[in-house]
Amino acid sequence: MVSYAVTLLSGGLDSSTVTALAKNEVSNLTALTFHYGQSHSKEIDCAKAISKSLKVEHTLLDISFIEKISWYSALTNPEKFPIPTNSEKNQIGFNIPITYVPLRNTIFISLAASLLESNILNSIEINGANPDDVEAIIYMAPNFIDYSGYPDCRPEFYEQISKAINQGSKIYTEYGIPFNIKTPIIDFTKADIAKLAYKLSVPLEKTWSCYRGTDKPCQECDSCILRAKGFKEANLIDPLCE
């Protein structure tokens, strides 16, 4: 069985850990990073550095045009929607927070799946691979904290989108190869992820989770607070915050 895989790598703790895991599992792995109008580009530099450290092929796609369409979000439009600090109303765990980017994971998965399908069609139709020996995997890093807040980080969503991309693809409808979306840390807390990252020797000092692009993590945004709590509960040191 030859596995073709794409891992979505933002440069944060979660996706870096999943990428390290994927690197151990498959041979043909591409890390895909999106520049999509995040308010800073620090994450992108981190994604490049992590791919290099892990010796994974890296593709960067500038999809910042989605500011024009996915505009109702603090991540794509921070002037209209300030990034929330630790306030009750906007915190993850209550309603879907303003850091939700409309249909972001649907967009990301469809782009990742298109790259994966192009590579696989090439291997079958040009290079003569046997479809029965080919596997298609997309690695993603949603986890327990995300899916309490974001609809497109929940298991029900991954189940449905897998069926949809299968039905809409040539590799499934003509060659019988299903897309397998792997979400290996979906039940993990941040503490679990910190432990796994240590175990896999993820270069943590090269990751970036903060919603802001300052020199050091702000320690005020939801993302910083959740990460700090995770390392504390795991009794581990976050080298980024030393």
Next chain:
Amino acid sequence: MVSYAVTLLSGGLDSSTVTALAKNEVSNLTALTFHYGQSHSKEIDCAKAISKSLKVEHTLLDISFIEKISWYSALTNPEKFPIPTNSEKNQIGFNIPITYVPLRNTIFISLAASLLESNILNSIEINGANPDDVEAIIYMAPNFIDYSGYPDCRPEFYEQISKAINQGSKIYTEYGIPFNIKTPIIDFTKADIAKLAYKLSVPLEKTWSCYRGTDKPCQECDSCILRAKGFKEANLIDPLCE
């Protein structure tokens, strides 16, 4: 009930006819056109002209970066994969043709849905609309001929992708508003579409269906042949080919 709708308008006969139909059905309609590395930009000029004729708001998104990921196709990569002429092997109706762009409609729908969701979240959370009074519609123009060839033009696909974007969205999971993907001409032949276009006074001379960007339609590619056959069967004149 307030309907928010996005219609995917390529500038061809099919999507122009569906856009004219949508204009008659809903009030808040945006036509969305993608520049995605088609081998010519003629279709895009046509989409702009048709939107103007039909008095529909028009948004153009340059997603030509998808050449990098959806590269296994004659439409995104004509140098590697020449556009097929009327040969048996590549003709629509046999296997999925080389003009299939990997996961194209999944990408298009996710982008359209993101715009629609942004507009609807704004109407509810900023302007105070009642979610029970809001409807979300995406108009698309697959038809009988397409779905015999392209997996992402078949009813099974639309059924699955609707469920997926519902599960991945805030408007559905928090406000109970489902995305309704309307494919009003899915069972139509080209002759049926030509008749409907005449009935709706679609400015046919402004549409473009040919895969090539020459002055006049090439009359050799699959798309030209299907269009000509449709007008002939409907006993109508195609003003573009006069």
